Amino acid sequence: MRPTMLCPALTIFLVLSIVCFTVNANKKKADKKAPEWKADSRPSRNEFEENKHEGTDAELSCPAKGQPKPTVEWFKDGDPFFPRAERIELKKGVLHFQDLKISDKGNYTCVVNNEIGRLEFTYVLDVIEKVWPLNVVGPNNLTVYEGQDAEFFCRATNDPRARITWLKKPNEIELTGNPRPAYLQGVPGTPEVLLIQNVTHSDVGQYTCMAGNYYGSKYQDAWLVVLPRTTTTTTTTTTMKPTTTSAATTTTTTAKRTTTTTISSTTTTTRQPSVTEKIKKKDKDRKKKKERKDKKKKKEKKNRIKEPENVIPEERYNEDRTSDLDHSYHMFPDTGKTNDNTLLYMLIT
Numbered sequence: 001m002r003p004t005m006l007c008p009a010l011t012i013f014l015v016l017s018i019v020c021f022t023v024n025a026n027k028k029k030a031d032k033k034a035p036e037w038k039a040d041s042r043p044s045r046n047e048f049e050e051n052k053h054e055g056t057d058a059e060l061s062c063p064a065k066g067q068p069k070p071t072v073e074w075f076k077d078g079d080p081f082f083p084r085a086e087r088i089e090l091k092k093g094v095l096h097f098q099d100l101k102i103s104d105k106g107n108y109t110c111v112v113n114n115e116i117g118r119l120e121f122t123y124v125l126d127v128i129e130k131v132w133p134l135n136v137v138g139p140n141n142l143t144v145y146e147g148q149d150a151e152f153f154c155r156a157t158n159d160p161r162a163r164i165t166w167l168k169k170p171n172e173i174e175l176t177g178n179p180r181p182a183y184l185q186g187v188p189g190t191p192e193v194l195l196i197q198n199v200t201h202s203d204v205g206q207y208t209c210m211a212g213n214y215y216g217s218k219y220q221d222a223w224l225v226v227l228p229r230t231t232t233t234t235t236t237t238t239t240m241k242p243t244t245t246s247a248a249t250t251t252t253t254t255a256k257r258t259t260t261t262t263i264s265s266t267t268t269t270t271r272q273p274s275v276t277e278k279i280k281k282k283d284k285d286r287k288k289k290k291e292r293k294d295k296k297k298k299k300e301k302k303n304r305i306k307e308p309e310n311v312i313p314e315e316r317y318n319e320d321r322t323s324d325l326d327h328s329y330h331m332f333p334d335t336g337k338t339n340d341n342t343l344l345y346m347l348i349t
Ligand SMILES: *[C@@H]1O[C@H](CO)[C@@H](O)[C@H](O)[C@H]1NC(C)=O
Pocket: 077, 106, 107, 124
């Protein structure tokens, strides 16, 4: 080969090499991809809220694809976050929390990076404080006259989020029919209040307040006693003199609103007699004896109502039932009676 031919050949070779190199480089560059959220991942759906209960587990992840494979870094409230507690683990870019604490609350930002691009997403993790046992106040026993309204009240003082639901155990009248407890609605917007308007004898019975949160339910009972309304026109108003004994018979008869149970008080009979009024009569002794007998009967009846199949045992109510059922309220224990559960869930959802 003559030297004059070598030069053009080398030039062609060089040009070809450069072309080849650039084409290859471009091809490689074309293979690279900026990070992108994986389809159906929470960041892709913008589901940033994570409301959890204390003691449960949580998992925060930012699944993304890209070329080269993107790295994941985490920040909590703006600062780089490295799990320190043993119950928090960072594995393959995923944050795993166990036994969540209130201190875990915060905004967790993942930064997903590769040489081509960058993505970030922030989870707002809220940890709801564990409140258990519930401190339930009410309901109180009530005694009202037929036709009046009865109002039960019940509240969990240590957990305003607790759900309040009401249940009435069947009374002796209803026992013959359907012995299943009936679920009642509290006043709309104020579930802590159960209002029974214009009570009748059939409203007599045991009412249960069910206060529940994520960690369990507490059940408290109260009785509604209904006094009959009558049309008799005499009432006995006993005025107790300070010196008289309990056997005092000083009475003044007035033409006031009356009842067959002849409830009277040391003051005067009012439209709404108080529950604690003493019961008296002229022939007190005889009456008292009769009363005692009635009371005994009544008690027996109540005990009959409280037969086991109609009562959900307290200990089953009060079980601490922490479980992995997120965002649900354990308003009713697993009594095996699915009907009860179903009915209740229908009512509370
Ligand atoms: C977390 O994010 C929410 C919503 O963007 C914001 O309201 C809140 O102040 C943030 N909390 C902190 C501690 O940065």
